[in-house]
Amino acid sequence: MISVDQLVAVPSLGLKYLAGTSGGVRLVTWAHTCDLPDPWSWVEAGDLVMTTGAGLPASGPEQAQWMELLIDSQVSALVIAPRPDAPATTPALLEVANRRGFPVLSAGFDLQFVALARTVIESAVESERQRLATITRLYDVYWQALHARGTFGDRMSALEGTTGWALEVRDQSTGEVLVSGRLAQRRTATAAPEDAAVQVPIPGTLELSLCAAPGRSPVTDRPLLQHLGGLIALELEHEDAQKDRLRASGTDLLVGLLDESIxxxxxxxxxxxxxxxxxxxxxxxxxxxxxxxxxxxxxxxxxxxxxxxxxxxxxxxxxxxxxxxxxxxxxxxxxxxxxxxxxxxxxxxxxxxxxxxxxxxxxxxxxxxxxxxxxxxYGEDTEDGGFLPRSVEETRRFVRATLGPLIAHDKHSDSDLVKSVRVFLRHDGAWQRSADELGIHRQTLVYRLRRVEQLTGLKPTSTEGSAMLWLALTGAERANLDLDELVD
CATH class of the missing domain: 3.30.70.270 (Reverse transcriptase/Diguanylate cyclase domain)
Structure with a gap:
């Protein structure tokens, strides 16, 4: 769809900013002429409101209140082509528009509103035509990906290729990622910011949402993203049915194992x-x-x-x-x-x-x-405090087996994986405090700990992984071992 900035760039329309230039990226879905004193009662979100100013109140405070109500209606912008007897726009009105980033445009009284409306409507129709074409391509791509018998992640990557967006399915309550495409994985690995990401709930689920972040293209089409959510909902429904079948057959197998018939x-x-x-x-x-x-x-x-x-x-x-x-x-x-x-x-x-x-x-x-x-x-001995190896040689073998891949990676790549783990565990898994001590971004620490898991097979955020890593670091410290000497 056309944006306010793009409308201003059309020479024949003669539009100029009076205020709210920071809102120029707003998309315009339709255009309406309204000279009534309460235009917010007659328009919808995304509309461009065109007026000759006849409905504007005269005083500054009244115009400021009028502007607040218009902005609250979620319209995209206001175009004023004042007739000679219309009240002049006051600094109070313009101050509200600037503060809230709402575009107010001026035009000559001779501007034919029908020409401006036609420009907006033609853009909206073309946008819808392109969306329908994209939806058709998405269904074709998804169908082909299903026939290729790849993973759910492979199908997400195929959708990323069509939209240019980085896509993830997330648990809304925990933020945990259920599945992601390759573009989303690369964004996570590079600690890309998420402030431009858009989320929509996935139909038929209580807790899952589809998250789209800019990849090769910005995320500007929420209706298209909602279509994607519906498409993915079908996949999730199919997966749930498969999980139900596995649950039922698994119960039968476990019964057989417990009665020793299997x-x-x-x-x-x-x-x-x-x-x-x-x-x-x-x-x-x-x-x-x-x-x-x-x-x-x-x-x-x-x-x-x-x-x-x-x-x-x-x-x-x-x-x-x-x-x-x-x-x-x-x-x-x-x-x-x-x-x-x-x-x-x-x-x-x-x-x-x-x-x-x-x-x-x-x-x-x-x-x-x-x-x-x-x-x-079962078999844990909670009264035995000798959980660390008893000899220096045992400690050396244990530390080498547990931390060896990290030490080698740090030596050859000039990285700080061992230090990052030590600080993270010392702060009891507090992400921000650990990142602050290390002097890095929080997402960089997330990436480093994922690299630790890849190299060691131990997840620093899990009970077992943090315990093993803590034992190795503590054992090395108590045995006064030089970690750099443990690997070549």
């Missing part, structure tokens, strides 16, 4: 297919009073987007076979109930007994309730 070895490939490629455990969730758990849709939760655990509700508990990710399992607890805790078994192997592992998990969750802890791992 062996772990038989379902091992299925567990890998469900995204459980690392260490796998039996987890048991419950509240101290064995109260109800909100588990009916937990398999759809954002935290489980990469995994489809086997889940079974039984006797006030939720039992599952899931990845041994303490942060993930704790996140699930928080969604199930405010007082929910989780107990975790020893790691499963293809020869394990799920019955025994489930017993371990149930004992562990009982222990968690006794200690008033949100999570407990």
């Amino acid at each position: 062996t772990v070895a038989a379902v091992w490939p299925e567990l890998r297919h469900r995204g459980m490629t690392g260490s796998i455990v039996v987890a048991c969730w419950s509240t101290p009073e064995a109260g109800p758990l909100r588990h009916d849709s937990i398999h759809r939760d954002v935290s489980l987007q990469q995994h489809a655990p086997l889940l079974l509700a039984r006797s006030g508990m939720l039992i599952g076979i899931a990845p041994r990710d303490l942060d993930l399992l704790s996140a699930v607890s928080a969604k199930l109930a405010p007082t929910c805790a989780v107990g975790i078994s020893d790691a499963l192997t293809s020869n394990s007994s799920v019955v025994e592992a489930a017993r371990q998990a149930q004992l562990a969750v009982s222990r968690a309730h006794e200690l008033h802890r949100p999570i407990y791992v």
